[in-house]
Amino acid sequence: xxxxxxxxxxxxxxxxxxxxxxxxxxxxxxxxxxxxxxxxxxxxxxxxxxxxxxxxxxxxxxxxxxxxxxxxxxxxxxxxxxxxxxxxxxxxxxxxxxxxxxxxxxxxxxxxxxxxxxxxxxxxxxxxxxxxxxxxxxxxxxxxxxxxxxxxxxxxxxxxxxxxxxxxxxxxxxxxxxxxxxxxxxxxxxxxxxxxxxxxxxxxxxxxxxxxxxxxxxxxxxxxxxxxxxxxxxxxxxxxxxxxxxxxxxxxxxxxxxxxxxxxxxxxxxxxxxx
Ligand code: ADP
Numbered sequence: 144x145x146x147x148x149x150x151x152x153x154x155x156x157x158x159x160x161x162x163x164x165x166x167x168x169x170x171x172x173x174x175x176x177x178x179x180x181x182x183x184x185x186x187x188x189x190x191x192x193x194x195x196x197x198x199x200x201x202x203x204x205x206x207x208x209x210x211x212x213x214x215x216x217x218x219x220x221x222x223x224x225x226x227x228x229x230x231x232x233x234x235x236x237x238x239x240x241x242x243x244x245x246x247x248x249x250x251x252x253x254x255x256x257x258x259x260x261x262x263x264x265x266x267x268x269x270x271x272x273x274x275x276x277x278x279x280x281x282x283x284x285x286x287x288x289x290x291x292x293x294x295x296x297x298x299x300x301x302x303x304x305x306x307x308x309x310x311x312x313x314x315x316x317x318x319x320x321x322x323x324x325x326x327x328x329x330x331x332x333x334x335x336x337x338x339x340x341x342x343x344x345x346x347x348x349x350x351x352x353x354x355x356x357x358x359x360x361x362x363x364x365x366x367x368x369x370x371x372x373x374x375x376x377x378x379x380x381x382x383x384x385x386x387x388x389x390x391x392x393x394x395x396x397x398x399x400x401x402x403x404x405x406x407x408x409x410x411x412x413x414x415x416x417x418x
Contacts, residue, residue: 155182164334175341178204185212188302191232195298203234221304229305229333236298244289244296246356249395251285254347256367258339263323268369271397272411276369280321282306365390379414
Protein backbone atom coordinates (compact mmCIF):
# COMPACT_ATOMS: atom_id res chain seq x y z
CA UNK A 144 0.00 0.00 0.00
CA UNK A 145 1.55 3.26 -1.11
CA UNK A 146 0.46 6.72 -0.21
CA UNK A 147 2.04 10.10 -0.49
CA UNK A 148 2.15 11.76 2.89
CA UNK A 149 1.97 15.50 2.59
CA UNK A 150 1.65 18.23 5.21
CA UNK A 151 -0.48 17.17 8.11
CA UNK A 152 -2.08 14.20 6.43
CA UNK A 153 -1.79 11.23 8.75
CA UNK A 154 -2.61 7.74 7.64
CA UNK A 155 -3.71 5.55 10.47
CA UNK A 156 -3.86 1.94 9.27
CA UNK A 157 -5.50 0.52 12.38
CA UNK A 158 -7.51 3.51 13.41
CA UNK A 159 -9.22 4.17 16.72
CA UNK A 160 -11.77 1.81 18.20
CA UNK A 161 -14.78 3.16 16.32
CA UNK A 162 -13.08 2.50 13.00
CA UNK A 163 -12.12 -1.02 14.07
CA UNK A 164 -15.73 -1.66 15.02
CA UNK A 165 -16.91 -0.29 11.71
CA UNK A 166 -14.46 -2.54 9.87
CA UNK A 167 -15.77 -5.60 11.61
CA UNK A 168 -19.39 -4.60 10.91
CA UNK A 169 -18.61 -4.08 7.21
CA UNK A 170 -16.40 -7.14 6.74
CA UNK A 171 -17.17 -8.85 3.43
CA UNK A 172 -19.70 -6.16 2.44
CA UNK A 173 -19.76 -4.35 -0.89
CA UNK A 174 -19.52 -0.81 0.48
CA UNK A 175 -16.91 -0.37 3.18
CA UNK A 176 -15.48 -3.89 3.12
CA UNK A 177 -12.16 -2.11 2.62
CA UNK A 178 -11.70 1.06 4.70
CA UNK A 179 -8.63 3.32 4.69
CA UNK A 180 -8.67 5.57 7.72
CA UNK A 181 -6.83 8.86 8.24
CA UNK A 182 -6.88 10.92 11.41
CA UNK A 183 -6.61 13.96 9.17
CA UNK A 184 -6.71 14.39 5.45
CA UNK A 185 -7.10 17.32 3.07
CA UNK A 186 -10.25 15.89 1.48
CA UNK A 187 -11.50 12.30 1.49
CA UNK A 188 -12.71 12.78 -2.10
CA UNK A 189 -9.23 13.79 -3.22
CA UNK A 190 -7.66 10.73 -1.53
CA UNK A 191 -10.33 8.40 -2.93
CA UNK A 192 -9.67 9.73 -6.42
CA UNK A 193 -5.98 8.84 -6.06
CA UNK A 194 -6.90 5.30 -5.08
CA UNK A 195 -9.34 5.09 -7.99
CA UNK A 196 -6.62 6.12 -10.45
CA UNK A 197 -4.36 3.44 -8.99
CA UNK A 198 -6.98 0.77 -9.63
CA UNK A 199 -8.78 0.68 -6.26
CA UNK A 200 -11.80 -1.59 -6.20
CA UNK A 201 -15.46 -0.68 -6.07
CA UNK A 202 -16.75 -0.07 -2.56
CA UNK A 203 -13.39 1.10 -1.20
CA UNK A 204 -13.90 3.76 1.47
CA UNK A 205 -11.64 6.58 2.55
CA UNK A 206 -12.61 7.65 6.04
CA UNK A 207 -11.19 10.54 8.05
CA UNK A 208 -11.60 11.92 11.53
CA UNK A 209 -11.01 15.44 10.19
CA UNK A 210 -10.52 17.21 6.85
CA UNK A 211 -8.36 20.29 6.44
CA UNK A 212 -9.94 21.14 3.06
CA UNK A 213 -13.32 19.43 3.05
CA UNK A 214 -15.09 20.13 -0.23
CA UNK A 215 -18.60 21.33 -1.08
CA UNK A 216 -19.81 21.97 -4.61
CA UNK A 217 -18.11 24.54 -6.84
CA UNK A 218 -15.10 24.97 -4.63
CA UNK A 219 -17.14 25.70 -1.53
CA UNK A 220 -15.84 24.54 1.82
CA UNK A 221 -17.23 21.73 4.01
CA UNK A 222 -16.51 22.35 7.70
CA UNK A 223 -14.84 19.21 9.01
CA UNK A 224 -13.76 19.45 12.65
CA UNK A 225 -12.12 16.40 14.32
CA UNK A 226 -13.65 13.93 16.72
CA UNK A 227 -17.34 14.52 16.10
CA UNK A 228 -18.52 14.06 12.56
CA UNK A 229 -18.28 11.63 9.68
CA UNK A 230 -16.27 12.22 6.48
CA UNK A 231 -16.27 9.32 4.05
CA UNK A 232 -15.75 8.86 0.33
CA UNK A 233 -16.81 5.74 -1.51
CA UNK A 234 -15.33 4.59 -4.81
CA UNK A 235 -17.94 3.35 -7.28
CA UNK A 236 -17.40 1.98 -10.77
CA UNK A 237 -20.88 1.90 -12.30
CA UNK A 238 -20.93 0.57 -15.89
CA UNK A 239 -23.15 3.42 -17.10
CA UNK A 240 -22.99 6.24 -19.66
CA UNK A 241 -21.39 9.42 -18.32
CA UNK A 242 -24.68 11.32 -18.74
CA UNK A 243 -26.27 9.05 -16.14
CA UNK A 244 -23.53 9.44 -13.53
CA UNK A 245 -25.24 12.42 -11.81
CA UNK A 246 -28.02 9.99 -10.86
CA UNK A 247 -25.59 8.57 -8.30
CA UNK A 248 -26.26 11.74 -6.26
CA UNK A 249 -29.98 10.94 -6.40
CA UNK A 250 -29.62 7.40 -5.09
CA UNK A 251 -27.09 8.52 -2.49
CA UNK A 252 -29.59 11.11 -1.24
CA UNK A 253 -32.23 8.45 -0.74
CA UNK A 254 -29.75 6.15 0.98
CA UNK A 255 -28.35 8.83 3.30
CA UNK A 256 -31.77 10.19 4.27
CA UNK A 257 -33.02 6.67 5.02
CA UNK A 258 -29.94 5.82 7.06
CA UNK A 259 -30.02 9.01 9.12
CA UNK A 260 -33.75 8.67 9.76
CA UNK A 261 -33.28 5.05 10.77
CA UNK A 262 -30.38 5.69 13.13
CA UNK A 263 -31.78 8.84 14.78
CA UNK A 264 -35.55 8.48 14.47
CA UNK A 265 -35.54 12.05 13.09
CA UNK A 266 -37.24 13.26 9.92
CA UNK A 267 -34.20 13.42 7.61
CA UNK A 268 -35.08 14.77 4.17
CA UNK A 269 -33.37 15.44 0.87
CA UNK A 270 -32.84 19.03 -0.18
CA UNK A 271 -32.20 18.91 -3.90
CA UNK A 272 -29.69 18.33 -5.23
CA UNK A 273 -27.18 17.12 -2.67
CA UNK A 274 -28.01 17.92 0.95
CA UNK A 275 -29.78 16.10 3.74
CA UNK A 276 -31.70 18.35 6.11
CA UNK A 277 -33.52 17.95 9.40
CA UNK A 278 -36.14 20.59 10.15
CA UNK A 279 -34.77 22.48 7.15
CA UNK A 280 -31.18 22.67 8.36
CA UNK A 281 -28.28 20.85 6.73
CA UNK A 282 -27.12 17.75 8.61
CA UNK A 283 -25.25 16.11 5.74
CA UNK A 284 -23.86 16.90 2.31
CA UNK A 285 -23.11 14.67 -0.65
CA UNK A 286 -20.45 15.42 -3.22
CA UNK A 287 -20.27 13.04 -6.19
CA UNK A 288 -17.30 13.64 -8.48
CA UNK A 289 -17.07 11.61 -11.62
CA UNK A 290 -14.30 10.69 -14.01
CA UNK A 291 -15.27 10.04 -17.62
CA UNK A 292 -13.71 7.83 -20.26
CA UNK A 293 -15.18 8.94 -23.58
CA UNK A 294 -18.91 8.84 -23.01
CA UNK A 295 -18.65 6.17 -20.31
CA UNK A 296 -18.24 6.59 -16.57
CA UNK A 297 -14.79 5.51 -15.46
CA UNK A 298 -15.57 5.94 -11.76
CA UNK A 299 -17.52 8.05 -9.32
CA UNK A 300 -16.21 9.28 -5.99
CA UNK A 301 -19.13 9.65 -3.65
CA UNK A 302 -18.28 11.86 -0.70
CA UNK A 303 -20.57 12.06 2.29
CA UNK A 304 -20.13 14.38 5.24
CA UNK A 305 -22.48 13.99 8.20
CA UNK A 306 -22.69 16.31 11.19
CA UNK A 307 -23.12 13.64 13.82
CA UNK A 308 -22.06 14.89 17.26
CA UNK A 309 -21.29 18.54 16.54
CA UNK A 310 -22.31 20.47 19.66
CA UNK A 311 -22.87 23.58 17.60
CA UNK A 312 -22.16 24.86 14.13
CA UNK A 313 -19.79 27.82 13.66
CA UNK A 314 -21.55 31.21 13.92
CA UNK A 315 -21.80 31.80 10.16
CA UNK A 316 -23.55 28.44 9.65
CA UNK A 317 -25.80 28.43 12.71
CA UNK A 318 -28.91 29.35 10.79
CA UNK A 319 -28.41 26.74 8.08
CA UNK A 320 -26.49 23.82 9.61
CA UNK A 321 -27.33 21.32 12.32
CA UNK A 322 -26.23 17.91 13.62
CA UNK A 323 -27.92 14.71 14.74
CA UNK A 324 -26.89 15.61 18.27
CA UNK A 325 -28.35 19.12 18.13
CA UNK A 326 -31.63 17.77 16.77
CA UNK A 327 -31.97 14.70 18.99
CA UNK A 328 -30.34 16.05 22.14
CA UNK A 329 -28.02 13.06 22.41
CA UNK A 330 -24.86 11.64 20.85
CA UNK A 331 -24.72 8.91 18.24
CA UNK A 332 -21.85 6.45 17.67
CA UNK A 333 -20.19 7.31 14.36
CA UNK A 334 -19.77 3.58 13.76
CA UNK A 335 -23.52 3.08 13.61
CA UNK A 336 -24.13 6.11 11.43
CA UNK A 337 -21.47 5.01 8.93
CA UNK A 338 -22.63 1.40 8.95
CA UNK A 339 -26.24 2.45 8.25
CA UNK A 340 -25.18 4.75 5.41
CA UNK A 341 -22.97 2.12 3.76
CA UNK A 342 -25.70 -0.52 4.07
CA UNK A 343 -28.42 1.71 2.59
CA UNK A 344 -26.04 2.85 -0.11
CA UNK A 345 -25.29 -0.76 -1.02
CA UNK A 346 -29.02 -1.49 -1.39
CA UNK A 347 -29.84 1.63 -3.38
CA UNK A 348 -26.79 1.20 -5.62
CA UNK A 349 -27.57 -2.46 -6.33
CA UNK A 350 -31.11 -1.50 -7.32
CA UNK A 351 -29.78 1.32 -9.49
CA UNK A 352 -27.40 -1.05 -11.31
CA UNK A 353 -30.31 -3.40 -12.05
CA UNK A 354 -32.98 -0.87 -12.97
CA UNK A 355 -31.41 2.57 -13.35
CA UNK A 356 -33.29 5.49 -11.89
CA UNK A 357 -36.41 3.34 -11.62
CA UNK A 358 -39.91 4.60 -10.78
CA UNK A 359 -39.36 3.03 -7.35
CA UNK A 360 -36.20 5.04 -6.71
CA UNK A 361 -37.79 8.20 -8.10
CA UNK A 362 -40.77 7.65 -5.80
CA UNK A 363 -38.51 7.00 -2.79
CA UNK A 364 -36.68 10.25 -3.54
CA UNK A 365 -39.90 12.24 -3.87
CA UNK A 366 -41.20 10.82 -0.58
CA UNK A 367 -38.07 11.93 1.23
CA UNK A 368 -37.81 15.30 -0.55
CA UNK A 369 -37.74 18.45 1.55
CA UNK A 370 -38.45 20.72 -1.42
CA UNK A 371 -41.48 19.13 -3.10
CA UNK A 372 -44.61 21.31 -3.06
CA UNK A 373 -42.56 24.21 -1.68
CA UNK A 374 -41.91 27.58 -3.19
CA UNK A 375 -38.23 28.03 -3.96
CA UNK A 376 -35.78 30.33 -5.65
CA UNK A 377 -33.29 28.58 -7.92
CA UNK A 378 -30.00 30.44 -8.29
CA UNK A 379 -27.22 29.90 -10.81
CA UNK A 380 -24.51 32.11 -12.27
CA UNK A 381 -26.23 35.29 -11.16
CA UNK A 382 -29.56 34.15 -12.59
CA UNK A 383 -32.64 33.35 -10.61
CA UNK A 384 -35.99 31.66 -11.07
CA UNK A 385 -38.89 31.33 -8.67
CA UNK A 386 -41.59 28.74 -8.58
CA UNK A 387 -43.14 25.73 -6.93
CA UNK A 388 -41.37 22.37 -6.92
CA UNK A 389 -43.28 19.50 -8.50
CA UNK A 390 -40.70 16.75 -7.89
CA UNK A 391 -37.95 14.71 -9.48
CA UNK A 392 -38.39 13.48 -13.04
CA UNK A 393 -37.21 10.20 -14.61
CA UNK A 394 -33.76 11.57 -15.41
CA UNK A 395 -33.12 13.06 -11.98
CA UNK A 396 -33.92 16.66 -12.96
CA UNK A 397 -36.08 18.72 -10.61
CA UNK A 398 -39.37 19.98 -12.07
CA UNK A 399 -40.46 23.46 -11.14
CA UNK A 400 -43.61 25.33 -12.14
CA UNK A 401 -42.62 28.97 -12.56
CA UNK A 402 -44.88 31.95 -12.00
CA UNK A 403 -45.97 31.99 -15.65
CA UNK A 404 -47.15 28.39 -15.25
CA UNK A 405 -44.30 26.98 -17.35
CA UNK A 406 -42.72 23.71 -16.25
CA UNK A 407 -38.94 24.06 -15.97
CA UNK A 408 -36.37 21.28 -15.60
CA UNK A 409 -33.51 22.06 -13.24
CA UNK A 410 -30.33 20.04 -13.76
CA UNK A 411 -28.11 19.86 -10.67
CA UNK A 412 -24.64 21.14 -11.63
CA UNK A 413 -24.49 24.79 -10.76
CA UNK A 414 -27.92 25.39 -9.28
CA UNK A 415 -28.62 26.12 -5.61
CA UNK A 416 -32.08 26.33 -4.09
CA UNK A 417 -33.22 28.85 -1.51
CA UNK A 418 -36.47 28.19 0.32
P1 ADP B 1 -25.14 24.79 -1.25
O1 ADP B 1 -25.87 23.90 -0.31
O2 ADP B 1 -25.03 26.20 -0.76
O3 ADP B 1 -25.62 24.68 -2.67
P2 ADP B 1 -22.90 22.92 -1.08
O4 ADP B 1 -23.85 21.80 -1.21
O5 ADP B 1 -21.71 22.94 -1.95
O6 ADP B 1 -23.59 24.33 -1.23
O7 ADP B 1 -22.36 22.91 0.42
C1 ADP B 1 -21.35 23.82 0.85
C2 ADP B 1 -21.96 24.87 1.77
O8 ADP B 1 -22.53 24.25 2.92
C3 ADP B 1 -20.93 25.82 2.34
O9 ADP B 1 -20.76 26.92 1.47
C4 ADP B 1 -21.53 26.23 3.68
O10 ADP B 1 -22.48 27.25 3.52
C5 ADP B 1 -22.28 25.00 4.11
N1 ADP B 1 -21.51 24.13 5.02
C6 ADP B 1 -20.16 23.98 5.10
N2 ADP B 1 -19.82 23.03 5.99
C7 ADP B 1 -20.99 22.54 6.50
C8 ADP B 1 -21.29 21.55 7.45
N3 ADP B 1 -20.36 20.82 8.06
N4 ADP B 1 -22.61 21.35 7.71
C9 ADP B 1 -23.57 22.05 7.10
N5 ADP B 1 -23.33 22.99 6.18
C10 ADP B 1 -22.06 23.25 5.88
